[in-house]
Amino acid sequence: MLERANTGPVVGELRFVAPECVARLREHGDGWLRGHTLEVVPGSPDFLYRRSEMVELRGARYKSKRNDINQLLRTYPSARAEPLRQCDAEAVARLTRLWLSQRGGEQDHSHDEEAFALAAAMQHFDALGLFGVRLMIGDALAGITLGERLPTGVVNVLFEKTDLDVPGASQFIFREFCRLLGDDALINTGDGAGSPSLVRAKESYRPVQLGQNSCCGSGERPLNPRSRRRTRAPTAARARAPLNGQFRAVFLMRGRLQIMPGRLMVPQFSTLHAFAASQCDLLAKAYCE
Numbered sequence: 001m002l003e004r005a006n007t008g009p010v011v012g013e014l015r016f017v018a019p020e021c022v023a024r025l026r027e028h029g030d031g032w033l034r035g036h037t038l039e040v041v042p043g044s045p046d047f048l049y050r051r052s053e054m055v056e057l058r059g060a061r062y063k064s065k066r067n068d069i070n071q072l073l074r075t076y077p078s079a080r081a082e083p084l085r086q087c088d089a090e091a092v093a094r095l096t097r098l099w100l101s102q103r104g105g106e107q108d109h110s111h112d113e114e115a116f117a118l119a120a121a122m123q124h125f126d127a128l129g130l131f132g133v134r135l136m137i138g139d140a141l142a143g144i145t146l147g148e149r150l151p152t153g154v155v156n157v158l159f160e161k162t163d164l165d166v167p168g169a170s171q172f173i174f175r176e177f178c179r180l181l182g183d184d185a186l187i188n189t190g191d192g193a194g195s196p197s198l199v200r201a202k203e204s205y206r207p208v209q210l211g212q213n214s215c216c217g218s219g220e221r222p223l224n225p226r227s228r229r230r231t232r233a234p235t236a237a238r239a240r241a242p243l244n245g246q247f248r249a250v251f252l253m254r255g256r257l258q259i260m261p262g263r264l265m266v267p268q269f270s271t272l273h274a275f276a277a278s279q280c281d282l283l284a285k286a287y288c289e
Helices: 019-028 051-056 060-075 086-102 109-122 170-178 198-202 279-289
Strands: 014-017 037-041 045-050 078-084 131-137 140-149 155-162 186-188 210-211 214-217 250-251 255-260
Touching: 014 019, 019 214, 045 051, 051 170, 060 170, 078 170, 086 109, 086 140, 086 155, 109 140, 109 155, 131 170, 140 170, 155 170, 186 210
Parallel strands: 155 186
Antiparallel strands: 014 214, 037 214, 045 186, 045 210, 078 131, 131 140, 140 155, 250 255
16 A cells, blocks of 8 residues: 555655564565665654553542533533434534644644544444544534554544533543443553543543553654644645555554545544555545546
């Protein structure tokens, strides 16, 4: 897929690569590297939790989480969790725009790219085998959590968005997402995305495991697993460009491939080794429509 997308001389960059996949790249990456030397830089870890602990929230260490959830239910007696469906796409788009506006106009273009990826995920929700939970307060959508299950049994949280004016919404929606799972799976919420506050929030849930990953490239340019450079966000015309330009790709350790026309960043779907041709065509169609 990388070779098909990268038609020019630029070598793609893989981020969030699991240790076992680094070994596979060393063995089979010649075509992708085009004769260059593989360079591997350690990345920030993913946070993994045990489903039963996230549902029960027992003990003093989770007291604040229980208090937040109870406060939400006292303030909003009509609050309830329901399955997320593909037909919720328009409501999710409105919630995403609200979430972006509540963040105070931050100039990080990755937020716009994440919103683009979430819209694509909702558009092809059923075909991609995604599932999730929505938080309803009355008739209003106040939060969503969207995920996938890998062949290994690990469950990835792909997106979580809430109305930031509803205290306790994040804690409630995450617990209900975990409750939705039928077994005591490991739940991967990803890394801290370069945000100290997000790292602290994920550490407060007491992860049972930290998933290690790396950033891999050709060594032609410095590799930075979490580059925070501010660059111009892609325009609508660039975002809808045909799939024949320069690409970079992101291989998330928790199994998701991220591809976007132009300079790349984004969407988050199935494992690379299990990425069916039909799904590739589906995503390509999503970016060209």
